[in-house]
Amino acid sequence: MLSFCLKSRYACKVIQKPYKNLKTLRWNSTTVRTRFAPSPTGFLHLGSLRTALFNYLWAKKCNGKFIVRLEDTDQKRKVNGSEQSIYDLLQTFGLQWDEGPITGGPFGPYEQSKRLHIYSEYISKLLASGKAYKCYDECSTQSPKTDKNPYVVRFRSEEGPITFVDTVYGKITIKRNTPKVLSDDFVLLKSDGYPTYHFANVVDDHLMGITNVIRGEEWIPSTPKHIQLYKAFHWRPPTYSHIPLLTNPDGSKLSKRQNDAHVTSLLEKGFEPMAILNFLALMGWSSRQKNDVIPLPQLLELFSIDRLTRGSCIVALEKLQFLNKHYLRERMTDPKQLEQIVAQMQKSLKEKYPNSVSRISDSEYVCRCLLLLHNRVRTLPEFVDLCGYFFEEPSQNTIQHRMPLATNVSVLLSRLLHEFQLCSWQPQVLQTMVSDVASSFGIPLGKLQSLIRQILCGSVPGANLADTIHLLGRDTTLHRLEAYNRTIS
Structure with missing residues (x-):
């Protein structure tokens, strides 16, 4: 039993398990044509992108066609810029459509607002067959029924339950309240002359030869409307696949407002x-x-x-x-991609650390920083925050060393400064030198490394200490150690 159906005025019952052998489905006997039909009433949501992805994958897997159709009949809710944003994002994700806006195709136009004459033709057919009727002023008997007055066109719904087959949920029967009430006669054409989603959706899917409709399971309760329309026109319905909802960790529906x-x-x-x-x-x-x-x-x-x-x-x-x-990390293995990432990071770093423009302008240095920290970075903006000590001196007010009480920290730092001035500037040499200093003072290596890291990097975790010291350079390392030593001397 589908929970979302039970909460509505529909009773929905799954009476058969999904098909295990898909050889009987429609896509096996014809060219597969899938569609993604976004509405420009907002910007692309994760659930919508997933729908586009699954439709794209199935079309390409079957050597079929992936169609994009803009469902823009709700002109009042249209958001400026959202239409182009949808097209741009699909291309950003590599989901290039075979037919649709911009690219065109044999079944255009692919914007519903430009197909009103087509919907008018099919509305006339339903009216002529008695499958639909005009409804004036909410069907009040007191209103004169003349086409000069506003009216909507409603579909004459069937009595009884509606059954359809879904590749995910199997054979589904949805029951409605009986006897039939007026609200069951759903609107096909609004008083402004624009079709409703349900009507335009069915007409377009048929005329564009859509064989598979892959969409969110929230559309299951609406599917009987579509099935009735296909039957009224004597058209064959597409194969339906309703995919599960996206939810938050607490089980609530992922809101478009998040x-x-x-x-x-x-x-x-x-x-x-x-x-x-x-x-x-x-x-x-x-x-x-x-x-x-x-x-x-x-x-x-x-x-x-x-x-x-x-x-x-x-x-x-x-x-x-x-x-x-x-x-x-995979992108960073490609020299061209790495070059693009470095250029992108330089722009962000200059905004974050405006006093270090000269060092940030050194592409090689930024690249070395990026590669050193890449195991700790999950997103590029994280890199900008993690690498700050490579470009700006960290605050020394928060340094808290945990050396043994008998340790003279100032003498220890003086010894380090001396060794750093003389040693070869190679990671392995630096690592050995720090280890030798810790041993000669009789202190744990980890405690000495922690002190050095705090002085050089602040409280931000980083990569291997020897590699970090090597990248910072001799001058920067000596300067930061000397500055801190002066504060405790």
């Missing part, structure tokens, strides 16, 4: 497009792979709608951070 639910927000926080796609692919689809890291070419090879899963999917950003760390 910042992390927006794709642009995650990109701005430094998450890689491929990490986000990989993250979304794991929610609502079983890869049957031990490794969660699945690049797009491998996703195309492995994806199948018979592995779409039931049940809500928790959006855990910890998993996204893990994946992002992998893809970020």
Whole structure:
């Protein structure tokens, strides 16, 4: 029993398990055509991107076509800039459509606001067949029924339950209240002349030859409306696959108003497009792979709608951070990609540390910092915060050494300064020298390393100490040690 259906006025019952053998489905006998149909009433949500991804993967897996269609009939809620943002983001994620806005295609236009004449034609057919009727002034008998007055067109709904087959949930029967009430006769055409989502959706899917509809499970209660429309036109419905909802860790639905639910927000926080796609692919689809890291070419090879899963999917950003760390490190192995990342980081570093422009302008130095810290960085903005001590002197007010009481810290630092001035500036040499100083003073190596790290780096955790000292350079290292020694002498 689907919980969200039970909470509505529908009674929804799954009466058969999903198909195990998908050879009987429609896509086996025709060219697969999937679609992503966003509405420009806001900016791309994680759930919408996942829907686009699954439709793209299935079309490409079957050597079919991936269509983008803009469902912009709700003109009052249209948000300026959201339409172009959707197109730009799909291309950012490599989900290039075969037909749709900008690219065109044989079934255009692909914006519903430009297809009003098509909807008018099919409304007329339903009216002529008696499957639909005009409703004036909320169907009041006191209003004169003339086309000069505003009216909507309603569909004459069928009596009884509606049954359809879903590749995820199997055969589903949804019951409605009986006897039939007026509210069951859903609106097809609004008084402003624009079609409702349900009507335009069905007409467009049929005329564009859509074979597979992969969408969120929140649309299951609406599917009977679509099934009735297909039947009224004597059209064959597409194959439906309803994917589970995205939820917060507490089980609540992932709201479009949440910042992390927006794709642009995650990109701005430094998450890689491929990490986000990989993250979304794991929610609502079983890869049957031990490794969660699945690049797009491998996703195309492995994806199948018979592995779409039931049940809500928790959006855990910890998993996204893990994946992002992998893809970020992978990008750094490509010299061209690394060069682009360094240029991007230089811009951010100059904003964060305006007093260190000369050192930040040294691309090689920034690159070495990035490579040194890459094992600790999950997103590029984290690097900007972690690498601060390579560009600005850290505060010494928070330094707390834990040396044995008998240790003269000033004498210890003087010895270090002397050794740092004379030794060869190589990581292994620096590591050996610090170890020898700790031994000669009879103090644990870890305590001495902790003191040096606090003086050179502040409280920010970093990479291997010898590598850090080597990258900071002799002059910077001596300057920071001397400055601190003066404060305790």
